[in-house]
Amino acid sequence: MKYRKMGKLDFKVSALGFGLMRLPTRGNFMLGRVKTKETIEMIRSAIDQGVNYFDTAYVYHLGGSEKVLGQALQDGYREKVHIADKLFLTLVRKPEDFDKQLAKQLERLQTDCIDFYLFHGLNRKKFEQVKEMKLLDKMVEAREKGLIKYIGFSFHDTLAVFKEIIDAFDWDMCQIIYNYMDTGMQATTDGLKYAHEKGLATVIMGPLKGGLLADPPEEATEVMKQAKVQRTPVDWALQFLWNLPEVSTIISGMETQEIIDENCSYADKSGVNTLSKDDLVILNQLAEVYKKKILVPCNTCQYCMPCSYGVNIPDNFALLNYFSHEKEGFRRWRVRRRYRKMLASKTDDLDLEKPNGNATFCTECMECIEKCPMEIMIPEELEKVHAILKEKKEISEYY
Ligand code: SF4
Ligand code: SF4
Structure with missing residues:
Protein backbone atom coordinates (compact mmCIF):
# COMPACT_ATOMS: atom_id res chain seq x y z
CA MET A 1 0.00 0.00 0.00
CA LEU A 280 -2.84 11.63 -19.88
CA VAL A 281 -3.80 11.80 -23.55
CA ILE A 282 -5.69 8.51 -23.16
CA LEU A 283 -7.51 9.84 -20.09
CA ASN A 284 -8.54 12.98 -21.97
CA GLN A 285 -9.89 10.88 -24.80
CA LEU A 286 -11.77 8.66 -22.36
CA ALA A 287 -13.34 11.68 -20.69
CA GLU A 288 -14.55 12.93 -24.08
CA VAL A 289 -16.07 9.56 -24.96
CA TYR A 290 -17.90 9.32 -21.64
CA LYS A 291 -19.12 12.90 -21.70
CA LYS A 292 -20.84 12.25 -25.00
CA LYS A 293 -22.57 9.19 -23.56
CA ILE A 294 -23.79 10.33 -20.16
CA LEU A 295 -27.33 11.57 -20.53
CA VAL A 296 -28.15 12.14 -16.84
CA PRO A 297 -25.22 13.05 -14.53
CA CYS A 298 -26.53 10.84 -11.70
CA ASN A 299 -23.78 9.47 -9.48
CA THR A 300 -26.15 7.05 -7.65
CA CYS A 301 -25.52 8.79 -4.32
CA GLN A 302 -29.13 7.99 -3.30
CA TYR A 303 -29.62 11.31 -1.53
CA CYS A 304 -32.95 11.69 -3.37
CA MET A 305 -34.21 8.42 -1.95
CA PRO A 306 -36.60 7.17 -0.78
CA CYS A 307 -39.22 8.59 -3.12
CA SER A 308 -42.59 8.53 -1.32
CA TYR A 309 -44.26 7.33 -4.49
CA GLY A 310 -41.96 4.35 -4.96
CA VAL A 311 -39.74 5.48 -7.85
CA ASN A 312 -36.25 4.01 -7.74
CA ILE A 313 -34.71 7.20 -9.10
CA PRO A 314 -31.02 6.19 -9.43
CA ASP A 315 -31.81 2.83 -11.04
CA ASN A 316 -33.97 4.54 -13.67
CA PHE A 317 -31.11 6.90 -14.53
CA ALA A 318 -28.49 4.18 -14.43
CA LEU A 319 -30.44 2.18 -16.99
CA LEU A 320 -30.77 5.17 -19.28
CA ASN A 321 -27.04 5.88 -19.09
CA TYR A 322 -26.21 2.23 -19.72
CA PHE A 323 -28.58 2.26 -22.67
CA SER A 324 -26.78 5.23 -24.16
CA HIS A 325 -23.43 3.44 -23.69
CA GLU A 326 -24.57 0.41 -25.66
CA LYS A 327 -24.61 -0.15 -29.38
CA GLU A 328 -27.89 -0.52 -31.28
CA GLY A 329 -29.16 -4.07 -31.36
CA PHE A 330 -29.10 -6.86 -28.79
CA ARG A 331 -27.26 -4.93 -26.09
CA ARG A 332 -29.74 -2.06 -26.17
CA TRP A 333 -32.64 -4.51 -26.31
CA ARG A 334 -31.23 -6.08 -23.16
CA VAL A 335 -31.22 -2.75 -21.28
CA ARG A 336 -34.83 -2.07 -22.34
CA ARG A 337 -35.71 -5.52 -21.08
CA ARG A 338 -34.05 -4.78 -17.74
CA TYR A 339 -36.14 -1.62 -17.48
CA ARG A 340 -39.29 -3.71 -18.00
CA LYS A 341 -38.29 -6.59 -15.71
CA MET A 342 -36.18 -4.97 -13.02
CA LEU A 343 -38.41 -2.03 -12.18
CA ALA A 344 -42.07 -2.28 -11.18
CA SER A 345 -44.55 -0.92 -13.69
CA LYS A 346 -47.77 -1.94 -11.88
CA THR A 347 -49.00 -0.70 -8.52
CA ASP A 348 -49.35 -4.30 -7.27
CA ASP A 349 -45.61 -4.86 -7.72
CA LEU A 350 -44.61 -1.57 -6.14
CA ASP A 351 -42.75 -1.64 -2.82
CA LEU A 352 -42.93 1.73 -1.09
CA GLU A 353 -40.61 0.59 1.72
CA LYS A 354 -37.86 -0.28 -0.73
CA PRO A 355 -38.74 1.80 -3.78
CA ASN A 356 -38.56 -0.26 -6.95
CA GLY A 357 -40.82 1.64 -9.32
CA ASN A 358 -40.16 2.75 -12.86
CA ALA A 359 -40.36 6.34 -14.04
CA THR A 360 -44.14 6.31 -14.51
CA PHE A 361 -44.74 6.40 -10.74
CA CYS A 362 -43.32 9.91 -10.54
CA THR A 363 -46.11 12.33 -9.55
CA GLU A 364 -43.87 15.38 -9.97
CA CYS A 365 -44.23 16.13 -6.26
CA MET A 366 -40.77 17.80 -6.53
CA GLU A 367 -39.66 16.58 -3.08
CA CYS A 368 -36.49 15.05 -4.45
CA ILE A 369 -35.25 18.04 -6.42
CA GLU A 370 -33.42 19.93 -3.73
CA LYS A 371 -31.85 16.77 -2.34
CA CYS A 372 -29.94 16.11 -5.55
CA PRO A 373 -26.33 17.36 -5.39
CA MET A 374 -26.08 17.11 -9.16
CA GLU A 375 -29.03 19.48 -9.58
CA ILE A 376 -30.84 17.06 -11.85
CA MET A 377 -34.40 17.98 -12.75
CA ILE A 378 -35.49 14.52 -11.69
CA PRO A 379 -39.16 14.42 -12.83
CA GLU A 380 -38.25 15.83 -16.25
CA GLU A 381 -35.45 13.32 -16.72
CA LEU A 382 -37.64 10.45 -15.55
CA GLU A 383 -40.13 11.25 -18.30
CA LYS A 384 -37.35 10.92 -20.85
CA VAL A 385 -36.23 7.60 -19.30
CA HIS A 386 -39.64 6.10 -19.92
CA ALA A 387 -39.98 7.58 -23.38
CA ILE A 388 -36.64 6.12 -24.48
CA LEU A 389 -36.64 2.81 -22.62
CA LYS A 390 -40.30 1.87 -22.89
CA GLU A 391 -41.79 3.87 -25.72
CA LYS A 392 -38.67 3.34 -27.83
CA LYS A 393 -38.21 7.02 -28.66
CA GLU A 394 -34.85 8.07 -30.09
CA ILE A 395 -32.29 9.55 -27.70
CA SER A 396 -31.77 12.36 -30.21
CA GLU A 397 -35.35 13.52 -29.64
CA TYR A 398 -34.44 14.47 -26.06
CA TYR A 399 -30.69 15.01 -25.77
S1 SF4 B 1 -40.68 14.23 -8.03
FE1 SF4 B 1 -41.14 12.13 -8.69
S2 SF4 B 1 -39.29 11.00 -8.27
FE2 SF4 B 1 -39.13 12.90 -7.12
S3 SF4 B 1 -39.89 12.36 -5.08
FE3 SF4 B 1 -41.62 13.17 -6.28
S4 SF4 B 1 -42.59 11.37 -7.18
FE4 SF4 B 1 -40.56 10.74 -6.48
S1 SF4 C 1 -29.66 12.56 -5.63
FE1 SF4 C 1 -29.30 13.02 -7.77
S2 SF4 C 1 -27.26 12.18 -8.20
FE2 SF4 C 1 -27.97 11.26 -6.27
S3 SF4 C 1 -29.02 9.36 -6.89
FE3 SF4 C 1 -30.58 10.92 -6.79
S4 SF4 C 1 -30.70 11.69 -8.89
FE4 SF4 C 1 -28.78 10.60 -8.72
Whole structure:
Protein backbone atom coordinates (compact mmCIF):
# COMPACT_ATOMS: atom_id res chain seq x y z
CA MET A 1 0.00 0.00 0.00
CA LYS A 2 1.14 3.54 -0.71
CA TYR A 3 0.53 6.32 1.82
CA ARG A 4 -0.17 9.98 1.16
CA LYS A 5 -0.05 13.19 3.12
CA MET A 6 -3.26 14.48 4.70
CA GLY A 7 -2.89 18.19 3.92
CA LYS A 8 -1.30 20.09 6.82
CA LEU A 9 -1.68 17.14 9.22
CA ASP A 10 1.51 15.44 10.24
CA PHE A 11 0.64 11.90 9.22
CA LYS A 12 -0.18 9.95 6.10
CA VAL A 13 -3.14 7.78 5.17
CA SER A 14 -3.46 4.95 2.67
CA ALA A 15 -3.90 6.01 -0.96
CA LEU A 16 -7.00 3.84 -0.97
CA GLY A 17 -9.76 4.57 1.52
CA PHE A 18 -12.70 2.28 2.18
CA GLY A 19 -16.15 3.87 1.71
CA LEU A 20 -18.75 2.03 3.78
CA MET A 21 -21.85 3.24 1.97
CA ARG A 22 -22.50 0.18 -0.22
CA LEU A 23 -21.88 -2.90 1.84
CA PRO A 24 -23.13 -6.41 1.10
CA THR A 25 -26.72 -6.59 2.36
CA ARG A 26 -29.70 -8.84 2.52
CA GLY A 27 -32.41 -7.29 0.33
CA ASN A 28 -32.37 -3.70 -0.92
CA PHE A 29 -28.74 -2.65 -1.20
CA MET A 30 -28.99 0.64 0.70
CA LEU A 31 -31.80 -0.17 3.10
CA GLY A 32 -31.29 -3.90 3.65
CA ARG A 33 -29.48 -5.40 6.63
CA VAL A 34 -25.71 -5.48 6.33
CA LYS A 35 -24.22 -8.96 6.07
CA THR A 36 -22.12 -8.64 9.22
CA LYS A 37 -19.74 -11.57 9.01
CA GLU A 38 -18.86 -10.99 5.36
CA THR A 39 -18.38 -7.25 5.88
CA ILE A 40 -16.18 -7.69 8.95
CA GLU A 41 -13.97 -10.07 7.00
CA MET A 42 -13.74 -7.58 4.13
CA ILE A 43 -12.88 -4.65 6.40
CA ARG A 44 -10.20 -6.64 8.22
CA SER A 45 -8.76 -7.93 4.98
CA ALA A 46 -8.48 -4.34 3.70
CA ILE A 47 -6.70 -3.31 6.91
CA ASP A 48 -4.35 -6.29 6.60
CA GLN A 49 -3.54 -5.04 3.09
CA GLY A 50 -2.68 -1.60 4.43
CA VAL A 51 -5.93 0.39 4.11
CA ASN A 52 -6.15 2.71 7.10
CA TYR A 53 -8.88 5.23 6.18
CA PHE A 54 -12.52 4.24 6.64
CA ASP A 55 -15.40 6.50 5.70
CA THR A 56 -18.88 6.07 7.12
CA ALA A 57 -21.89 8.22 8.03
CA TYR A 58 -24.81 8.30 10.41
CA VAL A 59 -27.25 7.43 7.64
CA TYR A 60 -25.33 4.79 5.69
CA HIS A 61 -27.29 1.56 5.84
CA LEU A 62 -29.52 3.28 8.42
CA GLY A 63 -26.72 3.13 10.99
CA GLY A 64 -25.65 -0.40 10.02
CA SER A 65 -22.47 0.90 8.42
CA GLU A 66 -21.15 2.53 11.62
CA LYS A 67 -22.17 -0.51 13.63
CA VAL A 68 -20.40 -3.05 11.46
CA LEU A 69 -17.29 -0.88 11.33
CA GLY A 70 -17.29 -0.75 15.13
CA GLN A 71 -17.53 -4.54 15.25
CA ALA A 72 -14.80 -5.02 12.65
CA LEU A 73 -12.43 -2.75 14.57
CA GLN A 74 -12.41 -4.90 17.70
CA ASP A 75 -9.49 -7.25 18.46
CA GLY A 76 -6.80 -4.60 17.98
CA TYR A 77 -7.91 -3.24 14.60
CA ARG A 78 -9.15 0.15 15.89
CA GLU A 79 -5.59 1.37 16.56
CA LYS A 80 -4.60 0.67 12.97
CA VAL A 81 -7.09 2.99 11.25
CA HIS A 82 -8.53 6.48 10.97
CA ILE A 83 -12.32 6.70 11.07
CA ALA A 84 -14.14 9.43 9.16
CA ASP A 85 -17.79 9.84 10.15
CA LYS A 86 -20.42 12.43 9.30
CA LEU A 87 -23.06 14.46 11.08
CA PHE A 88 -26.46 14.16 9.39
CA LEU A 89 -27.69 17.74 9.50
CA THR A 90 -31.32 16.98 8.69
CA LEU A 91 -31.70 15.47 12.17
CA VAL A 92 -30.07 18.44 13.88
CA ARG A 93 -32.98 20.72 14.77
CA LYS A 94 -31.34 22.32 17.80
CA PRO A 95 -27.65 22.50 18.83
CA GLU A 96 -28.08 19.73 21.48
CA ASP A 97 -28.99 17.28 18.69
CA PHE A 98 -25.34 17.51 17.64
CA ASP A 99 -24.25 15.97 20.96
CA LYS A 100 -26.91 13.26 20.81
CA GLN A 101 -25.99 12.21 17.30
CA LEU A 102 -22.27 12.20 18.02
CA ALA A 103 -22.83 10.14 21.20
CA LYS A 104 -24.85 7.61 19.20
CA GLN A 105 -22.11 7.39 16.58
CA LEU A 106 -19.39 6.78 19.20
CA GLU A 107 -21.55 4.06 20.70
CA ARG A 108 -22.18 2.38 17.34
CA LEU A 109 -18.49 2.59 16.48
CA GLN A 110 -17.47 1.32 19.94
CA THR A 111 -14.80 3.99 20.18
CA ASP A 112 -14.01 7.01 22.40
CA CYS A 113 -12.98 9.29 19.57
CA ILE A 114 -13.75 9.74 15.87
CA ASP A 115 -10.66 10.82 13.93
CA PHE A 116 -12.34 12.89 11.21
CA TYR A 117 -15.78 14.33 11.90
CA LEU A 118 -17.53 15.91 8.93
CA PHE A 119 -20.65 17.89 8.24
CA HIS A 120 -22.39 15.64 5.75
CA GLY A 121 -23.06 17.03 2.27
CA LEU A 122 -22.63 20.77 2.83
CA ASN A 123 -24.26 23.08 0.33
CA ARG A 124 -25.27 26.71 0.67
CA LYS A 125 -28.46 25.92 2.57
CA LYS A 126 -26.88 23.44 4.95
CA PHE A 127 -23.99 25.79 5.63
CA GLU A 128 -26.52 28.46 6.62
CA GLN A 129 -27.91 25.94 9.11
CA VAL A 130 -24.40 25.27 10.43
CA LYS A 131 -23.86 29.01 10.97
CA GLU A 132 -27.29 29.71 12.45
CA MET A 133 -27.02 26.86 14.95
CA LYS A 134 -23.36 27.65 15.69
CA LEU A 135 -22.45 24.05 14.92
CA LEU A 136 -18.82 24.91 14.25
CA ASP A 137 -18.63 25.84 17.95
CA LYS A 138 -20.06 22.41 18.72
CA MET A 139 -17.37 20.83 16.57
CA VAL A 140 -14.62 22.72 18.42
CA GLU A 141 -16.19 21.81 21.76
CA ALA A 142 -16.27 18.11 20.75
CA ARG A 143 -12.62 18.35 19.72
CA GLU A 144 -11.68 19.94 23.06
CA LYS A 145 -13.47 17.13 24.87
CA GLY A 146 -11.47 14.59 22.85
CA LEU A 147 -14.55 13.13 21.16
CA ILE A 148 -13.25 13.98 17.67
CA LYS A 149 -9.78 14.83 16.39
CA TYR A 150 -10.16 16.66 13.08
CA ILE A 151 -12.95 18.74 11.56
CA GLY A 152 -14.13 18.62 7.97
CA PHE A 153 -17.06 18.53 5.60
CA SER A 154 -18.25 16.67 2.56
CA PHE A 155 -19.50 18.87 -0.22
CA HIS A 156 -22.18 19.13 -2.91
CA ASP A 157 -22.58 22.57 -4.45
CA THR A 158 -20.78 25.04 -6.68
CA LEU A 159 -17.18 26.27 -6.65
CA ALA A 160 -18.22 29.66 -5.23
CA VAL A 161 -19.96 28.03 -2.27
CA PHE A 162 -17.00 25.69 -1.78
CA LYS A 163 -14.57 28.59 -1.49
CA GLU A 164 -16.90 30.46 0.83
CA ILE A 165 -17.08 27.44 3.16
CA ILE A 166 -13.33 26.89 3.07
CA ASP A 167 -12.65 30.52 3.94
CA ALA A 168 -15.10 30.49 6.86
CA PHE A 169 -13.18 28.14 9.17
CA ASP A 170 -9.82 26.53 9.83
CA TRP A 171 -10.81 23.13 8.45
CA ASP A 172 -8.59 20.07 8.55
CA MET A 173 -10.12 18.34 5.56
CA CYS A 174 -12.82 18.27 2.93
CA GLN A 175 -14.40 15.54 0.85
CA ILE A 176 -15.42 16.25 -2.73
CA ILE A 177 -16.70 14.49 -5.82
CA TYR A 178 -13.96 14.28 -8.42
CA ASN A 179 -13.00 11.90 -11.23
CA TYR A 180 -11.63 12.24 -14.74
CA MET A 181 -15.08 13.02 -16.10
CA ASP A 182 -16.22 15.42 -13.40
CA THR A 183 -13.28 17.81 -13.28
CA GLY A 184 -15.57 20.77 -14.00
CA MET A 185 -18.45 19.90 -11.69
CA GLN A 186 -19.19 20.94 -8.09
CA ALA A 187 -15.87 21.86 -6.40
CA THR A 188 -14.07 21.43 -9.77
CA THR A 189 -10.30 21.27 -10.32
CA ASP A 190 -10.03 24.88 -9.13
CA GLY A 191 -11.66 23.95 -5.84
CA LEU A 192 -9.39 20.94 -5.38
CA LYS A 193 -6.34 23.15 -5.85
CA TYR A 194 -7.78 25.88 -3.64
CA ALA A 195 -8.39 23.47 -0.74
CA HIS A 196 -4.92 21.98 -1.15
CA GLU A 197 -3.24 25.39 -1.17
CA LYS A 198 -5.06 26.24 2.08
CA GLY A 199 -3.59 23.12 3.67
CA LEU A 200 -6.75 21.02 3.79
CA ALA A 201 -6.55 17.30 3.25
CA THR A 202 -8.67 16.50 0.20
CA VAL A 203 -10.56 13.24 0.18
CA ILE A 204 -12.12 12.16 -3.10
CA MET A 205 -15.51 10.47 -3.36
CA GLY A 206 -17.16 9.20 -6.53
CA PRO A 207 -13.85 8.16 -8.16
CA LEU A 208 -15.72 5.85 -10.54
CA LYS A 209 -18.77 8.05 -10.97
CA GLY A 210 -21.08 5.59 -9.27
CA GLY A 211 -19.60 2.65 -11.19
CA LEU A 212 -20.01 4.15 -14.67
CA LEU A 213 -16.28 4.45 -15.27
CA ALA A 214 -15.86 0.80 -14.37
CA ASP A 215 -18.17 -0.32 -17.15
CA PRO A 216 -16.97 1.43 -20.30
CA PRO A 217 -18.84 1.73 -23.59
CA GLU A 218 -17.23 0.16 -26.63
CA GLU A 219 -15.62 3.40 -27.85
CA ALA A 220 -13.89 3.82 -24.47
CA THR A 221 -12.63 0.24 -24.57
CA GLU A 222 -11.16 0.99 -28.00
CA VAL A 223 -9.38 4.07 -26.62
CA MET A 224 -7.92 2.01 -23.74
CA LYS A 225 -6.62 -0.59 -26.18
CA GLN A 226 -4.51 2.12 -27.85
CA ALA A 227 -2.61 2.86 -24.62
CA LYS A 228 1.03 1.82 -24.29
CA VAL A 229 0.38 0.59 -20.76
CA GLN A 230 -2.68 -1.65 -20.49
CA ARG A 231 -4.93 -1.02 -17.49
CA THR A 232 -8.44 -1.97 -16.46
CA PRO A 233 -11.09 0.81 -16.58
CA VAL A 234 -11.00 1.06 -12.77
CA ASP A 235 -7.21 1.27 -12.73
CA TRP A 236 -7.34 4.15 -15.25
CA ALA A 237 -9.87 6.06 -13.15
CA LEU A 238 -7.97 5.61 -9.88
CA GLN A 239 -4.52 6.31 -11.30
CA PHE A 240 -5.86 9.59 -12.73
CA LEU A 241 -6.60 10.70 -9.16
CA TRP A 242 -3.48 9.31 -7.50
CA ASN A 243 -1.39 11.10 -10.09
CA LEU A 244 -2.53 14.46 -8.67
CA PRO A 245 -0.47 15.97 -5.82
CA GLU A 246 -3.59 17.68 -4.46
CA VAL A 247 -5.39 14.40 -3.72
CA SER A 248 -4.92 12.99 -0.21
CA THR A 249 -6.91 9.78 -0.50
CA ILE A 250 -9.69 8.19 -2.53
CA ILE A 251 -12.77 6.64 -1.04
CA SER A 252 -13.89 3.56 -2.89
CA GLY A 253 -17.16 1.81 -2.05
CA MET A 254 -15.90 -1.76 -2.24
CA GLU A 255 -18.69 -4.32 -2.24
CA THR A 256 -16.73 -7.54 -2.64
CA GLN A 257 -13.44 -9.06 -1.54
CA GLU A 258 -12.37 -9.23 -5.16
CA ILE A 259 -12.79 -5.47 -5.59
CA ILE A 260 -10.80 -4.82 -2.40
CA ASP A 261 -7.94 -7.01 -3.62
CA GLU A 262 -7.92 -5.41 -7.07
CA ASN A 263 -8.06 -1.86 -5.75
CA CYS A 264 -5.27 -2.55 -3.26
CA SER A 265 -3.11 -3.85 -6.10
CA TYR A 266 -3.82 -0.67 -8.11
CA ALA A 267 -2.95 1.48 -5.08
CA ASP A 268 0.35 -0.39 -4.68
CA LYS A 269 1.57 0.98 -8.00
CA SER A 270 0.18 4.48 -7.59
CA GLY A 271 2.02 7.74 -7.04
CA VAL A 272 2.05 11.47 -7.69
CA ASN A 273 3.07 12.35 -11.26
CA THR A 274 3.57 8.73 -12.25
CA LEU A 275 1.37 8.88 -15.35
CA SER A 276 3.10 9.53 -18.65
CA LYS A 277 2.08 12.10 -21.27
CA ASP A 278 0.62 9.24 -23.30
CA ASP A 279 -1.45 8.13 -20.32
CA LEU A 280 -2.84 11.63 -19.88
CA VAL A 281 -3.80 11.80 -23.55
CA ILE A 282 -5.69 8.51 -23.16
CA LEU A 283 -7.51 9.84 -20.09
CA ASN A 284 -8.54 12.98 -21.97
CA GLN A 285 -9.89 10.88 -24.80
CA LEU A 286 -11.77 8.66 -22.36
CA ALA A 287 -13.34 11.68 -20.69
CA GLU A 288 -14.55 12.93 -24.08
CA VAL A 289 -16.07 9.56 -24.96
CA TYR A 290 -17.90 9.32 -21.64
CA LYS A 291 -19.12 12.90 -21.70
CA LYS A 292 -20.84 12.25 -25.00
CA LYS A 293 -22.57 9.19 -23.56
CA ILE A 294 -23.79 10.33 -20.16
CA LEU A 295 -27.33 11.57 -20.53
CA VAL A 296 -28.15 12.14 -16.84
CA PRO A 297 -25.22 13.05 -14.53
CA CYS A 298 -26.53 10.84 -11.70
CA ASN A 299 -23.78 9.47 -9.48
CA THR A 300 -26.15 7.05 -7.65
CA CYS A 301 -25.52 8.79 -4.32
CA GLN A 302 -29.13 7.99 -3.30
CA TYR A 303 -29.62 11.31 -1.53
CA CYS A 304 -32.95 11.69 -3.37
CA MET A 305 -34.21 8.42 -1.95
CA PRO A 306 -36.60 7.17 -0.78
CA CYS A 307 -39.22 8.59 -3.12
CA SER A 308 -42.59 8.53 -1.32
CA TYR A 309 -44.26 7.33 -4.49
CA GLY A 310 -41.96 4.35 -4.96
CA VAL A 311 -39.74 5.48 -7.85
CA ASN A 312 -36.25 4.01 -7.74
CA ILE A 313 -34.71 7.20 -9.10
CA PRO A 314 -31.02 6.19 -9.43
CA ASP A 315 -31.81 2.83 -11.04
CA ASN A 316 -33.97 4.54 -13.67
CA PHE A 317 -31.11 6.90 -14.53
CA ALA A 318 -28.49 4.18 -14.43
CA LEU A 319 -30.44 2.18 -16.99
CA LEU A 320 -30.77 5.17 -19.28
CA ASN A 321 -27.04 5.88 -19.09
CA TYR A 322 -26.21 2.23 -19.72
CA PHE A 323 -28.58 2.26 -22.67
CA SER A 324 -26.78 5.23 -24.16
CA HIS A 325 -23.43 3.44 -23.69
CA GLU A 326 -24.57 0.41 -25.66
CA LYS A 327 -24.61 -0.15 -29.38
CA GLU A 328 -27.89 -0.52 -31.28
CA GLY A 329 -29.16 -4.07 -31.36
CA PHE A 330 -29.10 -6.86 -28.79
CA ARG A 331 -27.26 -4.93 -26.09
CA ARG A 332 -29.74 -2.06 -26.17
CA TRP A 333 -32.64 -4.51 -26.31
CA ARG A 334 -31.23 -6.08 -23.16
CA VAL A 335 -31.22 -2.75 -21.28
CA ARG A 336 -34.83 -2.07 -22.34
CA ARG A 337 -35.71 -5.52 -21.08
CA ARG A 338 -34.05 -4.78 -17.74
CA TYR A 339 -36.14 -1.62 -17.48
CA ARG A 340 -39.29 -3.71 -18.00
CA LYS A 341 -38.29 -6.59 -15.71
CA MET A 342 -36.18 -4.97 -13.02
CA LEU A 343 -38.41 -2.03 -12.18
CA ALA A 344 -42.07 -2.28 -11.18
CA SER A 345 -44.55 -0.92 -13.69
CA LYS A 346 -47.77 -1.94 -11.88
CA THR A 347 -49.00 -0.70 -8.52
CA ASP A 348 -49.35 -4.30 -7.27
CA ASP A 349 -45.61 -4.86 -7.72
CA LEU A 350 -44.61 -1.57 -6.14
CA ASP A 351 -42.75 -1.64 -2.82
CA LEU A 352 -42.93 1.73 -1.09
CA GLU A 353 -40.61 0.59 1.72
CA LYS A 354 -37.86 -0.28 -0.73
CA PRO A 355 -38.74 1.80 -3.78
CA ASN A 356 -38.56 -0.26 -6.95
CA GLY A 357 -40.82 1.64 -9.32
CA ASN A 358 -40.16 2.75 -12.86
CA ALA A 359 -40.36 6.34 -14.04
CA THR A 360 -44.14 6.31 -14.51
CA PHE A 361 -44.74 6.40 -10.74
CA CYS A 362 -43.32 9.91 -10.54
CA THR A 363 -46.11 12.33 -9.55
CA GLU A 364 -43.87 15.38 -9.97
CA CYS A 365 -44.23 16.13 -6.26
CA MET A 366 -40.77 17.80 -6.53
CA GLU A 367 -39.66 16.58 -3.08
CA CYS A 368 -36.49 15.05 -4.45
CA ILE A 369 -35.25 18.04 -6.42
CA GLU A 370 -33.42 19.93 -3.73
CA LYS A 371 -31.85 16.77 -2.34
CA CYS A 372 -29.94 16.11 -5.55
CA PRO A 373 -26.33 17.36 -5.39
CA MET A 374 -26.08 17.11 -9.16
CA GLU A 375 -29.03 19.48 -9.58
CA ILE A 376 -30.84 17.06 -11.85
CA MET A 377 -34.40 17.98 -12.75
CA ILE A 378 -35.49 14.52 -11.69
CA PRO A 379 -39.16 14.42 -12.83
CA GLU A 380 -38.25 15.83 -16.25
CA GLU A 381 -35.45 13.32 -16.72
CA LEU A 382 -37.64 10.45 -15.55
CA GLU A 383 -40.13 11.25 -18.30
CA LYS A 384 -37.35 10.92 -20.85
CA VAL A 385 -36.23 7.60 -19.30
CA HIS A 386 -39.64 6.10 -19.92
CA ALA A 387 -39.98 7.58 -23.38
CA ILE A 388 -36.64 6.12 -24.48
CA LEU A 389 -36.64 2.81 -22.62
CA LYS A 390 -40.30 1.87 -22.89
CA GLU A 391 -41.79 3.87 -25.72
CA LYS A 392 -38.67 3.34 -27.83
CA LYS A 393 -38.21 7.02 -28.66
CA GLU A 394 -34.85 8.07 -30.09
CA ILE A 395 -32.29 9.55 -27.70
CA SER A 396 -31.77 12.36 -30.21
CA GLU A 397 -35.35 13.52 -29.64
CA TYR A 398 -34.44 14.47 -26.06
CA TYR A 399 -30.69 15.01 -25.77
S1 SF4 B 1 -40.68 14.23 -8.03
FE1 SF4 B 1 -41.14 12.13 -8.69
S2 SF4 B 1 -39.29 11.00 -8.27
FE2 SF4 B 1 -39.13 12.90 -7.12
S3 SF4 B 1 -39.89 12.36 -5.08
FE3 SF4 B 1 -41.62 13.17 -6.28
S4 SF4 B 1 -42.59 11.37 -7.18
FE4 SF4 B 1 -40.56 10.74 -6.48
S1 SF4 C 1 -30.70 11.69 -8.89
FE1 SF4 C 1 -29.30 13.02 -7.77
S2 SF4 C 1 -29.66 12.56 -5.63
FE2 SF4 C 1 -30.58 10.92 -6.79
S3 SF4 C 1 -29.02 9.36 -6.89
FE3 SF4 C 1 -28.78 10.60 -8.72
S4 SF4 C 1 -27.26 12.18 -8.20
FE4 SF4 C 1 -27.97 11.26 -6.27
